[in-house]
Amino acid sequence: MDLIGIYLKEAMNEGCPVCRILRSYEESQIDTILYEHVNDPEVRKKFQESLGLCTYHAWKTLKKAYSEPLLGPLGVAIIYESILSRYITSLEERKPLDEGECFLCDLVQQKEKDTVEAFAERIEELLPEYEKSSSILCKRHYEMLLREVGQRDPETADRLRKIQIEKLKGLQKRINSFINKFDYRAEKEPTKEEASSLPLTVEALKGLETGATIREHQEKKRGFLPWR
Structure with a gap:
């Protein structure tokens, strides 16, 4: 059995193994964003395109930021302030603001x-x-x-x-x-x-x-x- 097979086998603990893999992956991606990519231009651009992620991921990311003492809410606040600024500008200029996929x-x-x-x-x-x-x-x-x-x-x-x-x-x-x-x-x-x-x-x-x-x-x- 190769490494991917072992990885799948190890997920067969309780409940749905695919769901458990996805939840773990999702958590790791949020950690990576908060720990490493808050100031990454490409990641910031993706946040801008989706106006701060979908509702589900926006709140999940914020909860993670508040729950981790090493993280705190500052990085998320910086991202959302820039999105809020863009939203205000769109209203002032009477231009629609498209919300892309998360x-x-x-x-x-x-x-x-x-x-x-x-x-x-x-x-x-x-x-x-x-x-x-x-x-x-x-x-x-x-x-x-x-x-x-x-x-x-x-x-x-x-x-x-x-x-x-x-x-x-x-x-x-x-x-x-x-x-x-x-x-x-x-x-x-x-x-x-x-x-x-x-x-x-x-x-x-x-x-x-x-x-x-x-x-x-x-x-x-x-x-x-x-x-x-």
């Missing part, structure tokens, strides 16, 4: 595509690892992976489908057990495994919130979906 969403969406394709390319090695892991692909990433694998090997795609069903049935058993522990006749409290079944069920159905899922929601409302 470049962090672009990065995360490309990472998502690359991760699913890498998983599909190594499916023979990774499928047994996925089967024995506690990981469960979310609906979105399962469907993306199934489509990619199906184009390469329909038989392996069917194996993936069967494994996914068994994993979801196991999760269903856990959440039913969790529900039953709330019966007044129950003698025991929910176990840690049972309690975790609720957030894992939400994750299995909706995935984790990242720039990719936020953008998909926005594009569904506009009636356009990329990379299908």
Whole structure:
């Protein structure tokens, strides 16, 4: 197994491995911007083009800046002051101010595509690892992976489908057990495994919130979906 395969295997801990990779990647990109690129002209230009990132990433970046003592809000304040100045000028001059696509969403969406394709390319090695892991692909990433694998090997795609069903049935058993522990006749409290079944069920159905899922929601409302 090559390094990319090992990287994917290590993400098969709990929940959706693709979502976990994307969330980690997104956090690392925000760190890089705040620690290294606040004064980078190219990055500043990208901020200007999207008027300070999308709503989701704007608040996520600000929260990160405030939570890290070594960062603080100064760098973000400098960026947003320049954007605010540009916005004021556009109003004074009665000129429309275009809001481009969020470049962090672009990065995360490309990472998502690359991760699913890498998983599909190594499916023979990774499928047994996925089967024995506690990981469960979310609906979105399962469907993306199934489509990619199906184009390469329909038989392996069917194996993936069967494994996914068994994993979801196991999760269903856990959440039913969790529900039953709330019966007044129950003698025991929910176990840690049972309690975790609720957030894992939400994750299995909706995935984790990242720039990719936020953008998909926005594009569904506009009636356009990329990379299908």
